[in-house]
Amino acid sequence: MYGCKQNWTGTQCNVCDSDHYGSLCSVSCSNRHCDQTNGISRCDKITGRCDTGCEPGWTGPDCTKKCPNGRYGKGCKTSCASRHCLENSPCDHLTGEFVVGCDRGYETPDCTTKSGYGDVSLHLTGTAPVVLSIMLLLITWLASDLSPYAESR
Structure with a gap:
């Protein structure tokens, strides 16, 4: 055989x-x-x-x-168009999350919930929060007495 x-x-x-x-x-x-x-x-x-x-x-x-562009989720039935995405970027075909984040005043992950902060809200996605944190730490260190660049008092 x-x-x-x-x-x-x-x-x-x-x-x-x-x-x-x-x-x-x-x-x-x-x-x-x-x-x-x-x-x-x-x-x-x-x-x-x-x-x-x-x-x-x-x-x-x-x-x-x-899912075709602009659709996501189970059966591709949910539309990305009715949400408040920053710069009209496309949404992820699995989760509906927007790559660039939400318009001001809306919260991630799906940009449908108002944040309550109006136009002053800041939504950072990806590595932006880490970079911002490092920059703030560096600025604080440079202004502190421990920095070799600090002015003598």
Whole structure:
């Protein structure tokens, strides 16, 4: 007995194995983004369809396509357009978070909640808070008596 070619199984080697699908059994089921919250999603041997739907941020019958621009979340049903994003930047297809942050007066992560600070609020994302903290520490140190650059008193 010789066995089946790679990715094939069955008595006549004419069925995709449990991790592949497609006409030539060449597409891997493990590359999909199926919703696994209620257990493992089965892989349809022909279409690759996820029987439990897609994880948030993914779409298509086999859950291999990101949500289209301007959409995010479960079933790509939530729109980024109705939120208050800084510089109209795109939102993350998984979480809806904006890369650059929110307009003044709105809070991260989704820029829908008013901050209560009006136009004076400052929303820093990414490495900006760390850089700002380091700069403030450096300025404080330079102005202190411990700094070699401080004026003699």
